[in-house]
Amino acid sequence: MARVAAITSDKGGVGKSTLAVHLAGAAQRRGLNTVLIDEDGRVGSSLRWARRAEALPFTVMAADDVKPRRLAAFDLVLVDTEGRPRRRDLRQLAERADLILVPSGVSALEVDATRELLEFLTEEGAARKSRVILTRVPPVGRAGEEVREDLREDGLTVCNTLVRAYAAYQRAAEQGVLAHEVRDPRAAAAWADIEALAGELW
Numbered sequence: 001m002a003r004v005a006a007i008t009s010d011k012g013g014v015g016k017s018t019l020a021v022h023l024a025g026a027a028q029r030r031g032l033n034t035v036l037i038d039e040d041g042r043v044g045s046s047l048r049w050a051r052r053a054e055a056l057p058f059t060v061m062a063a064d065d066v067k068p069r070r071l072a073a074f075d076l077v078l079v080d081t082e083g084r085p086r087r088r089d090l091r092q093l094a095e096r097a098d099l100i101l102v103p104s105g106v107s108a109l110e111v112d113a114t115r116e117l118l119e120f121l122t123e124e125g126a127a128r129k130s131r132v133i134l135t136r137v138p139p140v141g142r143a144g145e146e147v148r149e150d151l152r153e154d155g156l157t158v159c160n161t162l163v164r165a166y167a168a169y170q171r172a173a174e175q176g177v178l179a180h181e182v183r184d185p186r187a188a189a190a191w192a193d194i195e196a197l198a199g200e201l202w
């Protein structure tokens with residue numbers, strides 16, 4: 001059975017689709033046959049990303065095209081979801097996922113929303129499979145490290161890797177490629193964060 005990792009957050013625009021696409025690329029490079037499922041019916045941005053791309057190095061499927069038999073061929077199923085999920089949808093997601101990834105920015109508002117979401121997941125008995133991923137972290141200063149420590153003190157599991165804010169990700173989205181493929185002085189730094197994160201998760 002493929003492992004299922006779902007990416008969700010209580011706020012929109014935190015970087016779910018960006019992480020989904022890049023983690024899928026990194027997992028595939030680590031030898032996991034990976035499919036990314038776009039469950040964000042409204043925006044569908046990982047699908048749009050894939051349409052811009054000549055070839056992403058992994059499979060992308062719309063939620064409507066998913067058949068259990070089609071998933072059997074994969075080692076890893078990554079699910080990109082819409083922001084602000086209804087609690088009922090979240091409960092279902094928590095039941096079917098082996099890993100729940102919750103990206104969060106480091107601003108106080110985003111961190112509060114992340115705490116609330118993790119509280120809900122804990123009540124649902126899903127704390128053990130939930131991971132906070134701090135993303136769009138300012139590359140300069142210690143904001144990321146500080147938030148990571150605060151959340152850990154509260155008992156949350158926070159990935160060690162901080163995904164820093166780099167324009168390379170925006171360029172990658174525009175071009176329908178992954179960050180290591182764009183011409184940008186920070187492209188390698190952006191990709192190094194993704195590889196480190198994938199190494200922690202898989």
Ligand SMILES: Nc1ncnc2c1ncn2[C@@H]1O[C@H](COP(=O)(O)OP(=O)(O)OP(=O)(O)O)[C@@H](O)[C@H]1O
Binds near residue numbers: 019135164173
């Ligand atoms: N690490 C990062 N550094 C810089 N920009 C980023 C980073 N991650 C995401 N972004 C940018 O932030 C914006 C929102 O990202 P993205 O679409 O991945 O968020 P989302 O959570 O999927 O949004 P939605 O809730 O609308 O689906 C995009 O312009 C993206 O390029």
Ligand SMILES: [Mg+2]
Binds near residue numbers: 016018046
């Ligand atoms: Mg998205």
